[in-house]
Every structure is written in C-alpha cells, then in structure tokens.
Amino acid sequence: MDQFLSVEKAVVLVGCVYLSWRIIKHIWSFLDVEKEPLTVLVTGAAGQIGYALVPMIARGAMLGPNQPVIIHMLDIEPNAEVLNGVKMELIDAAFPLLKGVVATTDVVEACNGVNIAVMVGGSPRKEGMERKDVASRNASIYKAQASALEQYAAPDCKVLVVANPANTNALILKEFAPSIPEKNITCLTRLDHNRALGQISERLNVHVSDVKNVIIWGNHSSTQYPDVNHATVSTNAGQKSVKELVGDDKWLKTEFITTVQQRGTAIIKARKLSSALSAASSACDHIHDWVIGTPKDTWVSMGVPSDGSYGIPPGLIYSFPVTCEKGEWSIVQGLKIDEFSREKMDATAKELMEEKSLAFSCLN
Ligand SMILES: NC(=O)c1ccc[n+]([C@@H]2O[C@H](COP(=O)([O-])OP(=O)(O)OC[C@H]3O[C@@H](n4cnc5c(N)ncnc54)[C@H](O)[C@@H]3O)[C@@H](O)[C@H]2O)c1
C-alpha cells in the first residue's frame, strides 16, 4: 500500500511539474508577443540618414521582429515642417511594430523616457567654414543634448552617436552626462566595419555574410585602421584566414586600407551627398548586436570608451573589436598586434587626442 502511494505521489509530482512548465511556457510566449514598447530617439530625423533610419527601426531591423517601438524624432525649428512630413509618412506606412511617433523640436520632449538614443543631428561643414567652426558648433550641441538625455532619458538608456566627428561628439556627451553609465555611450564605426567586410567579399568573390572578424581601430575618419589580421572566411573546409585567401599583403596594407578609409569621401563624390542608407543600416546593426548579442565566435567594431586595452589611452572614445552579450559589450582581449598595426593604431589615437583638445577648447 505504502509503495502504491509513493508511486501515486511521484506521478502527481511529475504531473504538477509538467503542468507548471506548460503554464510558464504559455505566459512566456504571451509576454513575448505583448512586449512593452521601447522608445527610440533619432536626432536630426529630418535629415537624410534620419529618413532612411526611421522606417528601418519601425520594421524591426534595429530591435528585432517582436519588439514594438515608439519613435521620438528631434530636429531644429527650421526643419519642423520636414520633420512633420516624415511623421506623416511613418503613419501612412502602417508599421505593425510602431506604437507611437513624436516629432518635435523640443529636446526635453524628445529625450523623455528614451531607452535608445541615436544621435544623428549635427551641423555639417558648409562652404567657408573651418574644421574648428564645425567642431565648436557640434561640441555645444552635444553638450546641451547630453544634459537633456541625462535628465529625461531612461537611466539605462543606450546611446549611439552617428554625427561627425562621431567619436569626439560621443566623448563630449559622456563628459556632460556623467550619470549615464559610460559603457552606455558609444559611436558608430560599424559602417566602416561593414565596408571592410564588403571589400573583402568583393575581392574574394565570396558572400559578405561568410566574412567575419575584421576590425576597425580608432577614429571614424581617414586615420581609422581597418585590420584583417584576424579575419576569416567561412568555407566548405572550415574557417580560412582572409590573409591567406587574399595572398597579397601589399594590397591588404595599401589599397584595401585606403579604400575603406576613403569610402565616405568616395560616396560624397558620387552622390553629392554623404552615405545615408548604409549609415542607417549600420546604425541598426550596431544597436541590434549590442542589445541582442553578437553571434558565437564573432566580433564587431564599436566606438567605445577606452579602458586602456591595447595601450589606447583611457579618456578617448576609440573603435575596438567587441563582443556583446545580455546588452553589454566587452573589448576582445589578447589579439596579437604587429608593428605595422601598432603604428596605425597609435596614429588614429593621436588624432583623437587632438580632436578632443580642440573640441574641449571650444567649450571653455
Ligand atoms: N559615423 C558614421 O559612420 C557616419 C556616416 C555617415 C554620416 N555621418 C554623419 O551623420 C550626420 C548626419 O548626416 P546626414 O547626411 O543625415 O545629414 P543631414 O544634414 O541630412 O541631416 C542632419 C540633420 O540634423 C539636424 N540638426 C542640426 N542641428 C541639430 C540639433 N541641434 N538638434 C537636432 N537636429 C539637428 C539638421 O537640421 C538636419 O536635419 C553628419 O554629421 C554626417 O557627417 C556619420
């Protein structure tokens, strides 16, 4: 009899565990469908990157196909009508994931409650302007927007600066928003990373998704160092080194590097406008991988605050190879750096130090 009861108890216990598991699974899938929307801010949303970026966000390219979003768009007063036109188009496109749109020229309204801030707005260089003039205008824009983000955004807001000079604008934002965790402030070098993948794929006649682990070191400028020393291509025979497959070190150390460094300029020359669709798509890739995670054994390039890794001075926002997991990035450690790379990594760090002193001198 005792034995029967214990068998019966065991059956009931297994039944209860199974039922609880089914209930949890059901609630989980329900929660997944009914996820709370995340609020994404796009500054400079009346501009050309903004116009390419907001529909990508609304379609789920940034945060995934099950994540509802509310988009806040900020621009300046002279562009208020254009901005409103973008809002009208977002409504007309009837995106299922889009749960709300705010189009405003008020920085406080724009920053209110944002979870992700993509900072595209800025003052481009115009005829007759010196580099110093652009640096000074953008430095004051980023100082003011830092304070608004600090006061009104969600405390764990993740920030991506796209507007040039991207690394230095991000640095200013970090300095003037000290209560935002510094790991949450980044800048876009994913476009350069994707450009490097694209060049290797063209050269080897392989699909771009089979190439991985290129690195962009440093500044989003013509001193950036696109490095393929650790990059691989996925083949039927496993992962092969890009260096071995290309078999032309001279090309990798000259033409490949300058093509990636100068790609932005080449696009401006061809389009008479700077890159927009590729910049918007890369901004989505940056946030997507940061929030959702990088694939196994794969890194990407992000402009992040230097912690001294690879001898890069702390106090700069510098592009490193990173992996992301659970919403956190970490710099890939232990990569072998040869003399050629060392020189290039230091040259781009030097330029960032100069940009930093120029920008901060404008704010004094
Ligand atoms: N990091 C990268 O990879 C990368 C790539 C391409 C372009 N960019 C940079 O991105 C920026 C935007 O490029 P774009 O082609 O969209 O330029 P754009 O001139 O078309 O748009 C910029 C927008 O910013 C707005 N703006 C200016 N000051 C503002 C402020 N204080 N607050 C809010 N909005 C403001 C302008 O009114 C304009 O609508 C430029 O600085 C460009 O150099 C960076």
Ligand SMILES: O=C(O)C[C@H](O)C(=O)O
């Ligand atoms: O706007 C630019 O100067 C170029 C842009 O940063 C790009 O890389 O395409």
